[in-house]
Amino acid sequence: MNMTEATKTQMNKAQAVERLDQTPVEVRPAKPNDYLSQNHPVWCPGCGHFFVLRALTKALAWLNRPPEELAMITGIGCSSRLPAYLSSYGFHGVHGRALAVAAGLKMARPDLTVLVAGGDGDGYSIGGNHFLHACRRNMDMTYLVMDNEVYGMTKGQPSPTSDPDWHSKLAPHGTGITAFNPLGVALAAGASFIARGFSGDPKGLTKLISDGIEHKGFSVIEIKSPCVTFRPEQKAWQKQMRPLNIEPTPNKLEAAQAIHASDGFDTGIFYQADQPVYAPASEATHSLDEIEQELVL
Amino acid sequence: MTATALIPAPIPADHRLSVSISGAGGAGAVTVGLILLEAFGKAGFYGAMTRSFGPQIRGGESAVFLNLSDQPIETLPEATDLHLALDWKNFMRFADEIPLTSDTQIFYDDSREKPPQGVVDSGADCTPLPLMTTLKQIQGGRINMLGLGVIAQRLGLADTHIEQALQKTLGRKGEEAVRLSMETVRLGQTLVEAAKPSPLQNWQPTDKPRWHLSGNEACAIGALRGGLKLAAAYPITPATDIVEYLAPRIEKRGGQVLIAEDELAAMNMVIGGSFGGQPSMTATSGPGLALMTEAMGLAVASETPALVITVMRGGPSTGIPTKSEQSDLNQILYGLHGEAPHIVVAPLNVSESVPVTQWALGLAERLQTLVILATDQHLGQSRLICDPSPFEDMAETRGLTRLLAHPNDPADYHRYALTDSGISPLTQPGMEHGAYTADGLEHTETGLPSSSASDHSAQTEKRARKLTEFDYGDDWATYLPASKSKRLIITWGSSFEACKQAVARHNAEAKKDEQFSLLGLRLLMPLQSNTLRQLCKGQQVFVVEQNASGQLFHYLLSEQALPKSSQSIARSGPILFTPGELASTLRRLTKEGK
Structure with a gap:
């Protein structure tokens, strides 16, 4: 991390809080590389996740968040390797539970910018229950799902977002199971910011991530990110993905219509609303002694 | 958390009293127990109460057991002195848990079923009372408060303490509920005579604050x-x-x-x-x-x-x-x-x-x-x-707080540094220069994922060492030695209090060389094997626990902390060990040991 002394002084906590209400920020001295560690990703050459990492660091630089006030929480999978590549704090936990770790962290440390990342298997299958309840809680955090419709780290098994007719070793005739609709589920479960991005659209994705982080509440950003090794046909996404030509809506019915009408190739914010954010107060009001007095006969 | 102490003398019979109450769901047996316990506390005494339920959420039968004394007491009653049956509905489900003897005084409502055969067989003195009939005299009165009055009268508990306890337990239901309850209690008091002499006659109340x-x-x-x-x-x-x-x-x-x-x-x-x-x-x-x-x-x-x-x-x-x-x-x-x-x-x-x-x-x-x-x-x-x-x-x-690191340069901070103690100083989000990624993957000292054999063995060893090298002081166990004893009971958790009373009772009557020492393990992992081995040297060891297979016994054996001659005294739950049951086990073991 190479930040100038001047940058650091600008980044005290008070300002970090203030910035939530001030967009755009006038001074942007942080650079994307400030948010990168020196570790080189384990991802395959050409993997979509490289572009997600790039968009993320650009968004963080744009937002000017001090790296030590960020925490990136992940589970298991190719995309979940992300924390090691950032200069922020990170937690690389067990498969599927990143959102739970993040909920505990945000409860304990509401001052932090909490980011969560993972893949489609981690988030929608083994972590499916936590996804539902993270949406319900609507805590102020941002969830980046790098969706490549396949379990890459275990070498090519069908995931919840795989098409039913995709043939693989584990499902030689396809799974025959309808693909999971993450945006529809997120809307039904109560997330307050719901978007789809594409790793091949660096500019658009940077903006989406930055908007998601600035949004007060649980932001779900489903990022289509091709797996060039096990799903080489996803290279065609570059030609298929297109920006959504409608404004973000706070209307659930309109959002549901847009989500379910989409063929899965639209990018943009499908839903954004001010919803109650779960953030209980945490100021001590009583001494231990006062609490223990209740026990006295 | 006393480490070594003397085995306390058993509480004399005229300084303890056990009461149990049972009834169908909604009858309010548990409420009577809570109020009675609180009232004894208000009166300056000590007590312990356990409860037993059927599986129903609402409407199931329930029972409470109270052990009361003017001295600190934590065990279950092993024989009930006074039992109040608000009804006999499914009473026999508790038969294993409510220890009735020929010395037990039972009060029950005369308008409903007669006592079950098992109760009659116990030889307990069963006295029918006109509870339901009397209840008609009071609009909105409840049978459990009538029963509370019966118990209070029998034991000679002062009205002020009952009133205070009612206030504490029912106060949230409003003044009227408290007043009505007290009125019902007073009516209940008219149904029986006070026991003579009062079971509390020798009890010394304390005015010390208690919890x-x-x-x-x-x-x-x-x-x-x-x-x-x-x-x-x-x-x-x-x-x-x-x-x-x-x-x-x-x-x-x-x-x-x-x-x-x-x-x-x-x-x-x-x-x-x-x-x-x-x-x-x-x-x-x-x-x-x-x-x-x-x-x-x-x-x-x-x-x-x-x-x-x-x-x-x-x-x-x-x-x-x-x-x-x-x-x-x-x-x-x-x-x-x-x-x-x-x-x-x-x-x-x-x-x-x-x-x-x-x-x-x-x-x-x-x-x-x-x-x-x-x-x-x-x-x-x-x-x-x-x-x-x-x-x-x-x-x-005891220094039981996080060891924080304050790095000046991110390059200097190694989250999983190999230190002498095995404890690596920690940072937390928000601390400048302290950023790291916590990982469930095996890692290097800096926290970078690693599958190398040397990192794995170094980190595995460190994670074990920090626990084994730490000084837990005397808190790992409570040891109650008997001076010439060659017999040692080892136990843990909720079996400890019953063992303690059993050993106290046995030792009070046994010859010095037939007495037992008692060890209650508080730190089960990392096991203080060396200390335990020393302590067991030359002793006949018995491991007491509430499970079928002797899990603690086998654990201690596998850690080579016990002599080979050690024996397991294990019994599955949910019926807890009582001091009486264990004391007779100790007597049997003493005889067998001869």
């Missing part, structure tokens, strides 16, 4: 004393009361309860809160602990402080959720995959659940590891009048 709390509440208080800031949990019997008790109180201390969607989430939330720098815990029981197991391994691997309180119940599977058993020891010790050294502690009674929970949270913080604190349904849900637990700032006195 009224349950084991689960004691755990909550201990955790708050340890600085708990986050409790994440999913409801499960019989652990939920811990979190319910915490919910309104942890807020007052600047912390939060987080309701998890399942136990997998709960354990991961604890890890998240702790990673953020705040002392965090969860509370669960066997089935929930099973679900938490993977993430408990994450706490070990990532060296994130985490406290898990498990309140054991009958198992396996759903088992007997409302009743006690010490049968999850193997799960607690061995449930994690890989080499996952962690700490296991277990309070020996309700009152020490306060300091032991504080200690457990402090050990997690200091040693950056998983601590499992094991209690059981009996310890957790028993209520106790006891002396207040003196406050100790364990961060100050």
Whole structure:
């Protein structure tokens, strides 16, 4: 991390809080590389996740968040390797539970910018229950799902977002199971910011991530990110993905219509609303002694 | 948490009294028990109360057992002096738990069923009372308050203490409810004569402040004393009361309860809160602990402080959720995959659940590891009048707090540095130059994922060493030696108090060389094997525990902490050991040993 002394002084906590209400920020001295560690990703050459990492660091630089006030929480999978590549704090936990770790962290440390990342298997299958309840809680955090419709780290098994007719070793005739609709589920479960991005659209994705982080509440950003090794046909996404030509809506019915009408190739914010954010107060009001007095006969 | 102490003399019969109350659901047996316990407390006495339920949520029969004394008392009654049957509905379901003898005085309502054959066979004095008939004299009166009056009159409990207890227990229902209840109690008092002489005639009341709390509440208080800031949990019997008790109180201390969607989430939330720098815990029981197991391994691997309180119940599977058993020891010790050294502690009674929970949270913080604190349904849900637990700032006195790093340069900070103690100083989000990634993957000293053999062996060794090298002082056990004894009882958790009274009773009558010493293990992992081996030298050892297969016995044997001649005294739950049962076992063992 190479930040100038001047940058650091600008980044005290008070300002970090203030910035939530001030967009755009006038001074942007942080650079994307400030948010990168020196570790080189384990991802395959050409993997979509490289572009997600790039968009993320650009968004963080744009937002000017001090790296030590960020925490990136992940589970298991190719995309979940992300924390090691950032200069922020990170937690690389067990498969599927990143959102739970993040909920505990945000409860304990509401001052932090909490980011969560993972893949489609981690988030929608083994972590499916936590996804539902993270949406319900609507805590102020941002969830980046790098969706490549396949379990890459275990070498090519069908995931919840795989098409039913995709043939693989584990499902030689396809799974025959309808693909999971993450945006529809997120809307039904109560997330307050719901978007789809594409790793091949660096500019658009940077903006989406930055908007998601600035949004007060649980932001779900489903990022289509091709797996060039096990799903080489996803290279065609570059030609298929297109920006959504409608404004973000706070209307659930309109959002549901847009989500379910989409063929899965639209990018943009499908839903954004001010919803109650779960953030209980945490100021001590009583001494231990006062609490223990209740026990006295 | 006394280390070595004398075996207390048994409480003389004229200084203790046991009362039990049973009734169908809604009859209010538990309420009478709570009020009676509180009233005895107000009168300057001590007491312990346990309850037993059927499986029904509402409408099931229930029973309470109270052991009362003018001295601190924590065991279950082994014979009931006075029993009040509000009705006989399903009474025989409790037959194994309510010990009736020919000395028992039973009062019951004469308008309904007659006492069951099992009760008649016990030889107890069964006196019918016109409870339902009398109740007609009072609009809105309840049969349990009438019964409370009967008990109060019989025992010679003063009205002021009953009134105070009613106020405390029913006060939230309003003044009218309290007044009506007291009126009903007074009517009940007219139904029986006071026992002569009064069973309380030799009791010396104290005016010292005392606490009224349950084991689960004691755990909550201990955790708050340890600085708990986050409790994440999913409801499960019989652990939920811990979190319910915490919910309104942890807020007052600047912390939060987080309701998890399942136990997998709960354990991961604890890890998240702790990673953020705040002392965090969860509370669960066997089935929930099973679900938490993977993430408990994450706490070990990532060296994130985490406290898990498990309140054991009958198992396996759903088992007997409302009743006690010490049968999850193997799960607690061995449930994690890989080499996952962690700490296991277990309070020996309700009152020490306060300091032991504080200690457990402090050990997690200091040693950056998983601590499992094991209690059981009996310890957790028993209520106790006891002396207040003196406050100790364990961060100050024992250094039980996080060892923080203050790096000046990010390149200098190695989160998993190999230190002499095995403890690597910790940073937390927000600290400049301290950023790191905590990882469940094996890692290098800096935290970078690594599958190299040398990193794995170095980190595995460090995670074990920090626990084995730590000085736990005298708190690992309570040892009650008998001077010339060649016989030693080793036990843990809720079996300890029954063992203590059994040994006290046996030793009071036995020759010096036929007496028993008693050791209650409080720190089960890392086992203090060397010390234990020394202590067992030349002794005939018996391991007492409440499970079918002798899990503690086999654990101690496998750690080579016991002489080969040691014997297991193990019995499955949910019926708890009583001092009487164990005392006769000790007599038998003494005879066999000759």
